[in-house]
Amino acid sequence: MSRTVSSRILSSARNSIVLQGKGRLYSICIPNRNKIKWKLVFSKAHVYPAGSCSLDNTFSFKKAFRHTSTEEEHFSFQLSPSQINDILRAGELSHKILGLNGKSANSVLRFESNQLASNTPIEDRRSAATCLQTKGMMFGVFDGHAGSACAQAVSERLLHYIAVSLMSRQTLEEIELAVESMKPVLPILQWHKHPNDAEYREVTSQYYENLRVYWQHLLDLDTEPGFSLEEAMICAFKRLDSDISLEVQAPQENELMRNIALQVAFSGATACVAHIDGVHLHVANTGDCRAILGVHEEDGTWSTLPLTRDHNAYDEFEIGRLKREHPRSEEKTLFVNDRLLGILVPSRAFGDVQLKWSKELQHSVLENSSDVEALNIFQYVPPNYHTPPYLTAEPEVTYHKLRSKDKFLVIASDGLWEMLSNEKVVKLVAGHLTELNVQKPQLAFEKPVNLGYMHSLLLQRKNRGIASLDQNIATHLIRHAIGSNEYGEVDQEKLAAMLTLPEDLARMYRDDITITVVYFNSETIENYYRNN
Numbered sequence: 001m002s003r004t005v006s007s008r009i010l011s012s013a014r015n016s017i018v019l020q021g022k023g024r025l026y027s028i029c030i031p032n033r034n035k036i037k038w039k040l041v042f043s044k045a046h047v048y049p050a051g052s053c054s055l056d057n058t059f060s061f062k063k064a065f066r067h068t069s070t071e072e073e074h075f076s077f078q079l080s081p082s083q084i085n086d087i088l089r090a091g092e093l094s095h096k097i098l099g100l101n102g103k104s105a106n107s108v109l110r111f112e113s114n115q116l117a118s119n120t121p122i123e124d125r126r127s128a129a130t131c132l133q134t135k136g137m138m139f140g141v142f143d144g145h146a147g148s149a150c151a152q153a154v155s156e157r158l159l160h161y162i163a164v165s166l167m168s169r170q171t172l173e174e175i176e177l178a179v180e181s182m183k184p185v186l187p188i189l190q191w192h193k194h195p196n197d198a199e200y201r202e203v204t205s206q207y208y209e210n211l212r213v214y215w216q217h218l219l220d221l222d223t224e225p226g227f228s229l230e231e232a233m234i235c236a237f238k239r240l241d242s243d244i245s246l247e248v249q250a251p252q253e254n255e256l257m258r259n260i261a262l263q264v265a266f267s268g269a270t271a272c273v274a275h276i277d278g279v280h281l282h283v284a285n286t287g288d289c290r291a292i293l294g295v296h297e298e299d300g301t302w303s304t305l306p307l308t309r310d311h312n313a314y315d316e317f318e319i320g321r322l323k324r325e326h327p328r329s330e331e332k333t334l335f336v337n338d339r340l341l342g343i344l345v346p347s348r349a350f351g352d353v354q355l356k357w358s359k360e361l362q363h364s365v366l367e368n369s370s371d372v373e374a375l376n377i378f379q380y381v382p383p384n385y386h387t388p389p390y391l392t393a394e395p396e397v398t399y400h401k402l403r404s405k406d407k408f409l410v411i412a413s414d415g416l417w418e419m420l421s422n423e424k425v426v427k428l429v430a431g432h433l434t435e436l437n438v439q440k441p442q443l444a445f446e447k448p449v450n451l452g453y454m455h456s457l458l459l460q461r462k463n464r465g466i467a468s469l470d471q472n473i474a475t476h477l478i479r480h481a482i483g484s485n486e487y488g489e490v491d492q493e494k495l496a497a498m499l500t501l502p503e504d505l506a507r508m509y510r511d512d513i514t515i516t517v518v519y520f521n522s523e524t525i526e527n528y529y530r531n532n
Contacts, residue, residue: 091115114474124514125155136277149263150351165232233284241393268352284395287346333384356389415511419481
């Protein structure tokens with residue numbers, strides 16, 4: 001990258017006081033002697049307790065190229081195309097759904113996912129799983145703030161809570177009997193994970209015990225649980241958030257588990273989860289992650305169908321909801337500078353007990369905790385904090401019956417949507433699909449097939465540029481999100497600059513980005529309508 005461009009980026013960063021874009025929780029940028037420093041009201045950065053997991057190794061390629069100095073003489077934006085690809089593709093995950101005879105009878109054909117960090121470590125998480133005791137698949141994207149702890153816990157636990165909410169009484173009784181008898185328990189989910197996806201191994205047993213308490217509660221109900229899918233998702237979201245709040249108030253076995261419970265409760269996460277069963281698509285959303293459908297119309301054009309609303313200060317419905325839930329005297333202080341109580345961008349989230357608990361409960365929990373400052377947790381009561389809770393994890397659930405023209409679902413954290421519009425994302429995915437189909441080599445071989453003929457086919461494929469195309473659509477979207485110029489084309493210099501910004505500047509230009517794209521099997525969907 002030219003020195004002019006690098007100078008412009010550094011100068012812009014140094015002179016900026018307000019975080020560009022929507023920003024995340026508790027961040028205030030303070031310029032001091034031409035160096036950028038961050039003051040975090042609640043949490044400076046997520047610090048993992050000794051012995052716990054982190055994602056530091058997940059994006060080792062990126063860390064190798066990112067700078068730690070903001071001094072221009074230490075700056076270099078030079079990255080080779082292969083280095084750029086290594087960084088962008090480090091978090092790629094893809095999975096094809098196969099049935100009998102290698103063909104899929106599932107309405108989900110395949111999914112592709114990727115992540116790119118801005119924060120260190122990345123605060124976003126993702127989940128994908130097949131339900132084993134009920135029908136369907138689930139896909140989730142989780143956007144953490146004030147650290148990654150809450151997003152990590154929710155990504156591990158929420159899909160289990162939804163699956164349990166959907167089980168029949170008989171299945172729940174069988175699982176409970178197996179646990180009581182210390183026999184093998186029926187698996188609930190089959191996870192589809194990236195090898196570097198983190199886990200809280202130290203608290204797995206506690207998480208399972210609390211999940212068991214939940215299914216015992218369902219068994220105690222007088223009638224068959226029989227939740228509708230919408231009810232199951234709402235109940236699961238709210239129950240998990242309640243468990244997060246209760247766990248930090250309960251005695252823990254050791255200091256490590258106590259520290260994890262504190263970090264999970266005092267950080268936060270938004271969540272968007274899709275459940276797909278045949279032609280039935282349900283999307284539950286809490287916060288400002290987003291889900292959209294790509295629709296291929298009969299006239300050959302593409303359209304966008306939003307499935308979620310962003311829960312924040314820009315949404316009139318959310319403003320109205322909060323005004324109804326709090327006294328009229330607080331109307332002018334609920335949202336300050338487009339943030340909830342002047343602090344938080346999303347108006348719904350898991351965790352964030354600072355905006356849910358009473359002042360007395362916050363003080364009691366933190367006072368009885370050893371050295372919370374070492375965990376970067378600080379007691380802070382915002383101004384005009386009179387009638388908590390101000391925040392909820394209750395999701396909005398959208399139902400959509402899939403049609404053969406619904407080709408794909410995109411779920412992503414707001415780091416993508418701050419860069420690209422819904423329409424641009426659908427256009428990029430549709431264009432990528434078309435390009436992949438065009439560049440597939442013809443399989444109608446001449447007979448007899450010889451090495452010379454096969455060699456010519458390979459040369460044709462190479463000449464079409466297939467080698468340079470991102471095979472993973474999520475990578476393709478990330479490349480465009482951070483590297484596009486004003487003409488919508490990827491600028492290699494801008495892309496290199498965005499990937500090599502120092503950690504203390506990167507967050508000013510882009511957020512963590514997590515994307516999952518689910519492709520639908522049009523043939524299976526058509527067969528459903530043909531047979532029904």
